[in-house]
Structures are given as C-alpha cells and as structure tokens.
Amino acid sequence: MRASAARVRTAAAGRRRPAPPSPPAAGRRPVAALSPADRAAVFLAMPTPYLVLDPDLVVLDANPAYLRTVRRTLAELVGHELVDVFPGSPVTAPDGGSPVRVSLERARDTGRPDTMPVQEYAVPDGAGGTTPRFWSLTSIPVPDELGRCRHLLQRVEDITEYVTDMARGVDEAARGEAWRRRVVEAESSLYARGVELQHARDAEAAAARRLAALAAVALEVAGAESVAELSHVVMTRGLSALGAHGGAVAVRRGPVLEMVITDGLGREAQELYAHLPLDGPLPASVAARTGRPVLLRDAAESLAYCAAMAEVARTTGCQAWASLPLRVGDRVLGALTLGWAAPQEFPAADRELMVAFAVQCAQTLDRLRVREAERETLVVVRGLAEALQRTLLTEPPEPEHLQIAVRYLPAAREAQVGGDWYDSFVLADGRTTLVIGDVSGHDQEAAAAMAQVRNVLRGIASALPGTPAEVLSALDRAMRDLAVGTYATGLLATIEAEPDGPVTGGGPRRLRWSNAGHPPPLLVDPAGAVRLLDTRPELLLGLDPDAARSDHELLLSPGSTVLLYTDGLVERRGPDLDEGAAWLVDRVTELRDLPLERFCDELLSELSGGTDDDVALLALRVHRDDPALAPAVSRGAAEPDGRRAGPGPGS
Numbered sequence: 001m002r003a004s005a006a007r008v009r010t011a012a013a014g015r016r017r018p019a020p021p022s023p024p025a026a027g028r029r030p031v032a033a034l035s036p037a038d039r040a041a042v043f044l045a046m047p048t049p050y051l052v053l054d055p056d057l058v059v060l061d062a063n064p065a066y067l068r069t070v071r072r073t074l075a076e077l078v079g080h081e082l083v084d085v086f087p088g089s090p091v092t093a094p095d096g097g098s099p100v101r102v103s104l105e106r107a108r109d110t111g112r113p114d115t116m117p118v119q120e121y122a123v124p125d126g127a128g129g130t131t132p133r134f135w136s137l138t139s140i141p142v143p144d145e146l147g148r149c150r151h152l153l154q155r156v157e158d159i160t161e162y163v164t165d166m167a168r169g170v171d172e173a174a175r176g177e178a179w180r181r182r183v184v185e186a187e188s189s190l191y192a193r194g195v196e197l198q199h200a201r202d203a204e205a206a207a208a209r210r211l212a213a214l215a216a217v218a219l220e221v222a223g224a225e226s227v228a229e230l231s232h233v234v235m236t237r238g239l240s241a242l243g244a245h246g247g248a249v250a251v252r253r254g255p256v257l258e259m260v261i262t263d264g265l266g267r268e269a270q271e272l273y274a275h276l277p278l279d280g281p282l283p284a285s286v287a288a289r290t291g292r293p294v295l296l297r298d299a300a301e302s303l304a305y306c307a308a309m310a311e312v313a314r315t316t317g318c319q320a321w322a323s324l325p326l327r328v329g330d331r332v333l334g335a336l337t338l339g340w341a342a343p344q345e346f347p348a349a350d351r352e353l354m355v356a357f358a359v360q361c362a363q364t365l366d367r368l369r370v371r372e373a374e375r376e377t378l379v380v381v382r383g384l385a386e387a388l389q390r391t392l393l394t395e396p397p398e399p400e401h402l403q404i405a406v407r408y409l410p411a412a413r414e415a416q417v418g419g420d421w422y423d424s425f426v427l428a429d430g431r432t433t434l435v436i437g438d439v440s441g442h443d444q445e446a447a448a449a450m451a452q453v454r455n456v457l458r459g460i461a462s463a464l465p466g467t468p469a470e471v472l473s474a475l476d477r478a479m480r481d482l483a484v485g486t487y488a489t490g491l492l493a494t495i496e497a498e499p500d501g502p503v504t505g506g507g508p509r510r511l512r513w514s515n516a517g518h519p520p521p522l523l524v525d526p527a528g529a530v531r532l533l534d535t536r537p538e539l540l541l542g543l544d545p546d547a548a549r550s551d552h553e554l555l556l557s558p559g560s561t562v563l564l565y566t567d568g569l570v571e572r573r574g575p576d577l578d579e580g581a582a583w584l585v586d587r588v589t590e591l592r593d594l595p596l597e598r599f600c601d602e603l604l605s606e607l608s609g610g611t612d613d614d615v616a617l618l619a620l621r622v623h624r625d626d627p628a629l630a631p632a633v634s635r636g637a638a639e640p641d642g643r644r645a646g647p648g649p650g651s
Contacts, residue, residue, distance in 0.1 A: 043061075043063055044063055044064060046063055046065060047065055048065060048155060048156075048157070049062075049063065049065040049066035049068075049069045049070075049155070049156040049157070049158075050062065050063050050065070050066055050153055050154070050155055050156070051066050051077075051082075051153070051154040051156065052151055052152070052153060053082060053104065053151065053152040053153075053154065054151060054152070055108050055149050055150070055151075055152065056081070057081055057082050057083070057101060057104055057105075057152070058079065058080065058081055058082075059077040059078050059079065059080055059081075059082055059085065060078065060151065061074075061078065062074060062077055062078075066156060069156060069158050070086075070123055070156070071123050071124045071126070072085070082100065082101070082104070082154075083098050083100070083101055086100070086121065099116065099119065100116070100119070100137065100154075103116045103137065103139045104139045104152055104154065106139070107139035107140060107141045107149075107152060108139075108141055108149045108152055109149075109348075110141075110347075110348055110349055111141050111143065111147070111149065111347050111348025111349065111351075112141070112347055112348070112349070113138055113139065113140045113141070114138070114139045115137075115138045115139075116136075116137045116138070116139070118134055118135070118136060118159065118163065119134070119135045119136075119137055120132060120133070120134050120135075121133060121135055132160075133158055133160045134158070134159050134160045134162075134163040134164075135156060135157065135158060135159065136156075136157040136159050137154060137155070137156055138154070138155040139152060139153070139154055140152065140153040140154070140155065141348075143348075147295075147346075147348060147351060242338060242350075242353070242354060242357070243340070244338040244339060244340055245264055245265075245316075245317070245318050245339050245340050245341045246261070246262045246263075246264030246265035246266075246316060246318065246338075246339050247261075247262055247264075247265070247336070247337055247338040247339060248260060248261040248262065248265070248273070248284065248336075248337045249326075249334065249335075249336060249337075249361070250276065250284045250285075250288055250326075250334040250335045250336075250337065251333065251334040251365065252278065252288055252332070252333055252334050254278075255277065255278050255279070256275050256276070256277060256278060257275065257276040257277075257278055257284060257285060257288055257334060257335070258274075258275060259273055259274055259275065259276060259284070261273060261274070265315070265316040265317075265318070265339060266315055266316060266317070268315045269312075269315040269316050272311075272315060273312075280308075281306040281307075281308055282306070282308055282309070282312065283296065283305070283321050283323035283335075283337060284323050284335045284337045285335075286323065287323035287324060287325045287335040287337075288325060288326075288332055288334050288335040289332075290325075291325045291327055291332045292325065293322065293323065293324045293325065293351075293355070294321070294322070294323040295321075295322050295346050295351075296309075296320060296321040296322075297320055297343055297344055297345065297346060298319055298320055298343035298344075299313065299319035299343075302319055302320070302321060316339055317341055318339030318340055318341055319340070319341065319342070319343065320339070320340040320341075320342065320343055320344040321337065321338070321339050321340075322337070322338045322344075322346065322354055323335050323336070323337045323338075324336045324337075324338075324354055324355060324358035325358070325362075326358055326361055326362035326365055327358075327359070327362055328362050328363060328365075328366040331366075333362055333365050333366060333369070334362075334365065336354075336357070336358045336361055338354070393406070393408055393421060393422065393616075394423070396424040396618075397424055397425060397426050397432065399426055399432045399495070401507070401509075401558075401622065401623045402432060402495065402509070402620060402621070402622060402623065403596050403620070403621045403623065404424055404432075404434075404618065404619070404620055405596045405597050405599070405600045405617075405618075405619045405621075406422050406424070406600075406616075406617065406618050406619075407600045407601075407604055407615075407616070407617040408420070408422070408614070408615070408616050408617075409568075409604055409607060409614065409615040409616075410614050411568070411612060411613050411614050419437075419438055419439030419440060419441055419446035419447065419449065419450040419486075419488070419614070420437070420438050420439075420450075420566045420568065420613075420614035420615065420616040421435075421436075421437055421438075421439075421450050421454055421616060422435065422436050422437075422564070422616045422617070422618040423435040423454060423457070423458065424618065425458065425461075427461065427462065427465070427494075428462070428465075429465060430496065430497075431494045431495065431496045432494065432495040432496070433461055433492070433493070433494055434492070434493040434494075434495065434562075434564060434618055434620060435454075435457060435490065435491070435492050435493075435618075436490070436491050436518065436564040436565065436566060436616060436618050437450070437453065437454070437488055437489060437490035437491070437518070437566075438488060438489045438490075438518070438566045438567065438614075438616075439453060439486055439487070439488040440486055440487045440488065441486070446486070449484060449485070449486040449488075450488075452482070452484050453475070453479065453484060453486070453488055453490075453541070456475060456478050456479070456482065456484075457471070457475050457490075457492070460474045460475055460478065461492075467494075467512060467514070467551045468492040468493060468494055468512055468513050468514035468551055469514040469549040469550055469551045470549075471492055471514075472490065472492055472514050472516050472541065472549050473545075473547075473549050475490075475541060476516075476541050476542070476544075476545040476547070477545040479541060479542050479545070480542075480545045484542065486542055487540050487541065487542040487543065488516075488540065488541045488542055489516060489517040489518040489519075489540055489541070489567075490515075490516045490517075490518055490541055491513060491514070491515045491516070491518040491519075491521065491564060492513065492514055493511060493512065493513035493521070493562075493564070494511075494512050494513075495509050495510070495511055495556070495620065496509065496510050496512075497509060497510070498510055498555070507558065508555050508556060508557050508558070508622075509555075509556045509622050510553065510554075510555060510556075511553065511554045511555070511556050511562065512551055512552065512553050513533075513551070513552055514538075514549050514550060514551050514552070515535060515537075515538060515552075516538055516539065516540055516541045516549070517537060517538060517539060517540035517541075518566075518567075519565060519566070519567050519569075519570060519581075520532045520533050520534040520535065521533040521562055521563065521564055522562070522563040522565075522584065522585070522588060523554070523560065523561070523562055523563075524560065524561040524562075524563075524588060524592045525557065525559075525560055526557050526558065526559035526560055526624075528589075528592055528593070530585050530588050530589045530592065531585070532581060532585065533552070533554065535550070535552050536550070538550065556622050557622070558622050558623060558624040559621075559622065559623075559624045560621070560622045561592070561596070561599075561619060561620065561621045561622075562619070562620045562621075563588065563617065563618075563619050563620075564617070564618040564619075564620075565584075565615070565616065565617050565618075566613075566614065566615055566616045567613065568612075568613030568614050568615035568616075569584065569603075569607075569615050569617070570583070570584050571613060587603060587606075588603070591603060596619055596621045599619065600617055600619055603617065604617070
C-alpha cells in the first residue's frame with residue numbers, strides 16, 4: 001500500500017519510471033491489491049460513520065453507518081451542500097458561520113485533518129420531533145495526484161451517552177463492565193482526538209515560524225545585486241528556513257543548467273553536477289524544462305524516479321528532494337532544488353511555502369538577468385563611443401618652444417562617454433590653435449554631435465584666418481546651417497610669436513582666446529603665481545548665431561603654463577563652482593613646478609576613483625630655453641581611461 005500511495009503522490013512531479021516489484025518478505029505471501037468493487041464493499045461495511053464531500057462541501061456519498069447515526073437517507077443528502085441538509089447549530093464560528101463548514105474548509109485549504117471540539121446537534125427522533133445529540137467530528141482531505149484536495153471525508157462519532165452520563169456524575173462501578181468498557185473507549189477516542197488536534201496546532205505553529213523566516217529571507221533575496229549573491233542568500237538562509245540539508249540554484253543557459261550547489265551536498269556533488277543538460281533526467285532538469293515541480297519523499301521514490309538518482313543519493317547523502325521551477329510568466333529561468341537527509345511528507349502548507357519562495361527567487365533572478373543584459377549592451381555602447389572618441393582625440397602638435405600635454409578621463413557611469421573633447425593643430429600662418437569643448441549630453445549621440453562640431457571647427461579655423469572670436473561666430477552659424485541640433489561650450493585660443501621677438505630661441509608668446517560659456521583658462525606665470533583668466537561670460541554655441549563674441553589677449557613669458565579643462569574637473573559632487581575653482585587654484589599651486597606630463601597626471605589623480613562627468617585637459621607650457629634643453633616628453637593622445645597613449649619620462 002505504501003509503494004502504491006507513493007506513486008500516486010508523485011505522479012505530477014515529473015516523468016515517473018515505475019519501480020520494479022519488490023520480492024515478498026520471508027514468510028509473507030504475495031497478495032493482489034483491492035479491486036474498486038472490493039474497496040466500495042469495505043467503505044459500505046465500515047462501522048465508523050463516514051461522509052464524502054467535494055471541495056465545495058456538496059455531499060457525494062455516505063456509508064450506511066453514517067446514515068444510521070444521523071437518521072437520514074442517502075437520497076436526502078447526495079447533491080446538497082452539507083450546511084443545507086444540517087442547518088443551524090447552538091454553536092457558531094467567530095464570524096457567525098457554521099463551525100463544521102470552517103473545519104472542512106480548513107482541512108481542504110491546508111491539506112491536513114482537522115479535529116473539532118465536541119459539537120451539539122439534534123437529529124430526528126422518529127416521532128416527528130428531534131433529540132439533542134453530541135458529536136465528535138474530524139474533517140479529512142483526500143488529495144489528487146497533484147496534491148490538491150479532490151474530496152473531503154467527515155468522520156462522525158455519536159458520544160451523547162458519554163457526555164450526558166459524565167454530566168450527571170454516574171457512578172462508573174454501578175454501570176458494570178459494559179459501561180466501563182464504553183467509557184474507556186470514549187475517553188481513549190477523545191484523548192486520540194486531542195492528540196491529533198495538538199499535533200495539528202503544532203504543525204500550524206511550525207509552519208508559521210517557517211513562513212516568518214522565509215519572509216525575512218525574501219527581503220534579502222529581493223535585494224540581491226547578482227546571481228552569485230542571490231544563490232548565497234538562497235543557499236544559506238533559505239535552506240535553513242525550510243529545514244533542508246542542502247540545495248542548488250539552477251540557471252538556464254541555452255541547453256545547459258548552470259548549478260550553484262551548497263557545501264551541504266558535498267564537494268563531489270559540486271564538481272559532478274556543476275552543469276546539467278536541460279534535457280537530462282534529474283529533478284532539476286525536469287523542473288527547469290517542463291515548469292512542473294518534482295517531489296520525491298524518500299529513498300524509494302527517488303530511486304524509482306530515475307536510475308541517476310542512485311548516484312545523487314551516494315554523493316549528497318539526501319533521500320528526499322524537491323525541485324521547483326523558477327518561473328516568471330510563461331518563461332522558466334531555472335529551478336530551485338532542495339534536499340533532505342530524512343524522509344519528508346511535503347504537506348500542503350510546506351509545498352505552498354516552497355512555491356512562494358521559488359516565485360520570489362524567480363522574480364529576483366529575472367531582474368538580475370535583465371540588468372546583466374543591460375550591462376552587456378552598455379559595455380558595447382561604451383566601447384563604440386570610446387572608439388569614436390579615440391579617433392577624434394588626436395595627438396597634439398609639437399610647435400617650436402612650446403610643449404602641449406592632453407588628457408581625457410571618461411565618466412565612471414556606464415555608457416557615459418560623451419561630448420568632452422580637446423584639439424590642437426598648427427595653422428598655415430604658423431599660429432598654434434588650442435580648443436577645449438563640451439557638447440551637451442553623455443551618450444553616443446553626444447559623441448557623434450561632438451565629432452561634427454570638432455570637424456566643422458577645424459575646417460573653419462583652417463579656411464578662415466580670423467581671430468578666435470571670429471572663428472567661434474562662424475562655427476555658431478555653421479551649426480545652425482548644418483542643423484547640428486545641440487548646444488556646446490567651447491574655448492578657442494591661438495598662440496603666436498611676438499613680431500619683434502628673437503629670431504631663434506625662446507621668447508614671449510601672444511595668447512588670444514574667446515570663450516563661449518566654458519570654464520575660464522588657468523595661468524601659472526614664470527614666478528609661480530596661479531590665477532584664473534576669468535572674463536565676462538558669453539553665450540554658448542548653438543543658442544544664437546548672431547551673438548557678439550570677444551577676443552582676449554595675454555603675453556606669455558617663457559616658463560608660463562596655461563591649463564584648459566572641462567567642467568568635470570571642478571564640478572565634482574558636493575562643492576559648487578566657486579569651491580571647485582578654488583580647489584583647482586590650490587591644487588595647481590602645489591603641482592606647478594612638476595614637468596608638464598606629470599603635472600597633468602597628478603591633477604587627475606584625485607579623480608581616479610571615478611567622476612560623474614567626463615574630464616578633458618589641455619596644458620601648454622612655454623619653454624624658457626632652447627627646445628633642445630627641454631625635457632623629452634610623450635605627446636601622445638590620452639587613452640579614454642586618462643592615460644597617455646605611450647609612456648614618457650614626465651611622470
């Protein structure tokens with residue numbers, strides 16, 4: 001009977017391979033199972049009253065003992081709701097309803113028998129009236145192959161004589177042996193019912209404790225930030241809450257399941273079952289492939305499930321298993337597998353807890369996989385944007401008696417490569433041009449717009465031998481005519497030798513610049529004084545092509561350093577612009593005597609932990625002496641992580 005019942009209980013758990021018949025034990029003759037007709041005869045012959053109902057509490061059948069006890073006919077009961085054929089009761093449930101209905105519904109919904117306190121209910125007396133009687137009632141669920149309640153049994157015992165005689169204080173000795181035997185039977189029955197009731201209450205309390213523990217675990221699961229973290233929470237906290245010996249989280253990766261297995265199942269199992277085929281016979285594969293749970297209550301069921309379970313039992317030491325699909329909508333992402341060293345019954349309440357936990361894990365796993373896909377996409381996008389910027393952030397020229405160093409540091413956030421750029425080139429008339437700019441936005445569109453603005457500016461500066469203000473005005477008109485559709489800050493400067501300067505060797509240089517809404521340049525003079533070349537702010541590029549723009553001039557003596565930068569250097573989290581500018585002046589004062597390449601590296605070193613915005617630097621130094629005496633430097637364009645393309649001794 002146990003093997004047969006076991007096969008019925010697990011029929012819905014996945015594919016089932018029937019176990020070969022066990023040889024009869026010594027001294028026991030093999031017998032055939034009862035036929036349906038024999039089972040019906042047993043039900044009719046039972047001396048204990050039984051009533052059969054469907055889950056909606058409609059009467060389906062009753063044995064003769066029940067009909068004799070309640071003094072009804074089968075025709076009066078079948079097809080009617082129980083509360084209709086037995087209306088009214090001196091006792092009501094807390095909500096005012098029938099306590100019998102409450103008991104039956106509790107058994108139906110929990111999957112566990114429910115024993116009621118003694119009930120009083122009158123039955124017909126055969127003379128047109130009724131007689132009050134006292135009853136002991138037990139509601140028993142009958143599950144189907146999926147574990148759902150298919151029928152309900154109500155076991156009934158009439159204990160009226162015992163209750164009334166006990167109430168009158170009848171002398172047990174006066175009743176004789178028959179009465180004493182009846183009293184013992186009634187008290188034994190009531191004691192057994194009390195034990196059943198206590199066990200049911202204990203089970204409810206244990207389920208409540210597990211539910212509270214799983215609720216706490218669910219909060220941790222929902223906060224997991226990676227599949228590894230999710231697996232750790234499930235494997236450490238979840239298994240403890242469910243009382244499992246060990247377990248695994250299986251994630252579908254095409255035709256394969258990637259398994260994260262707990263230490264409780266052993267190192268051999270972790271190595272042997274690290275990857276499982278999705279079409280394999282083990283419970284985790286079946287649950288992940290079919291979306292149906294697999295429940296194996298003991299060693300017999302596990303070994304009957306598939307031949308491979310013998311090796312699983314040997315390596316893990318577990319005999320009972322539950323594999324639950326990790327399902328989100330119509331998609332099955334994997335499976336949650338739990339193992340126990342001792343047999344398990346898997347009552348309905350425990351199954352509900354495991355399913356609820358699997359649902360929470362599945363939702364978290366789905367969120368993590370979506371985030372993982374987003375990260376992969378962002379890495380690709382960022383790579384494309386960085387590649388575009390690397391092609392645009394070219395090496396600076398090496399004009400006579402001048403040294404130029406450049407750096408670029410992208411924002412720390414994913415796919416935040418965008419619109420910052422620097423540029424430097426020598427015009428046909430000998431002037432060296434310096435450009436720093438920042439196109440609005442931080443994505444591949446901003447990078448593309450930056451490329452347009454940069455290239456148009458190069459073309460205008462080469463074709464128009466004008467001042468920086470005239471070039472920026474022409475750029476503004478070109479952005480309108482070409483429908484670039486973006487805004488940008490920018491600073492354009494030119495460096496040229498003084499007409500009356502020395503023919504050879506170093507000498508002063510004339511700096512001219514125009515500023516379109518960009519942070520001001522910073523100057524370190526030969527004496528080491530540091531100051532911002534702050535001028536009246538002028539309009540950004542892309543707002544008004546007819547806006548007036550101004551040129552500014554300054555004579556740079558040999559030994560001077562000029563720093564151009566984008567706002568990411570000073571607009572750090574926390575400080576406002578004034579504080580950021582003050583920090584920059586102080587920091588440059590500390591670094592002013594360093595070689596130019598090292599000067600740039602040290603200036604960016606405080607941002608090595610990441611920034612919220614891109615940072616571009618362009619630094620110019622006028623040599624004091626003949627260029628042959630100046631330190632050798634690498635003038636390669638910076639890589640997107642802020643490093644130079646090639647090493648140089650300036651660091």
